Amino acid sequence: MNNKLILTSFFALLLILGGCGSSTTVTGPTSTSTNKSQNNYSDSLYVDVRENDERAAGHVSGAIHLPLGTIQAGQTSNLPKDQPLIVYCRSGRRSALALTELKSQGFTNIIDGGGMNDLKNVQIVQ
Structure with a gap:
């Protein structure tokens, strides 16, 4: 009986310690914005896909405002x-x-x- 308890405790300890070293990283969408300072995007058009109230708080100068729902509805003829x-x-x-x-x-x-914080070298206006 004592051996069963020791063996069970040993395996439980292995499971606990084995889990301590592992980690899971969840990442968001891949963004090429980190390379913006290295590449020339001067001919690019910025498209703000946020809602009206978010845009009012600040947006990239010259950006077109086209909320995600509008894009999903297929209303993109102005792009x-x-x-x-x-x-x-x-x-x-x-x-x-x-x-x-x-x-x-x-x-x-x-x-x-x-996201807004990912954008580099752009002018933000209200």
Whole structure:
């Protein structure tokens, strides 16, 4: 009986210690915005996919405002298909969804700018 208790305790300890060294990393959408300072995106058009109240708090100067829901509804005729588009939102989740949706609508030159804090070397206006 004593051996069973020791053996069971040993395996329980192994399970506990084995789990301590492992870790899981959850990452958000892939964003190429970290390379913006290294690449020339001067001919790109920024597309703000946030809602009206978020945009009012500040947005990239010259950006087109096209909320994600509008893109998902297919109302993208005002976006040029021959110009690089950089989509951005607050955190990066909606920009990734917008990128996928725009690709399904035939846009090919799209960059996921991620969230507002990911954007580098841009002028923010209100």
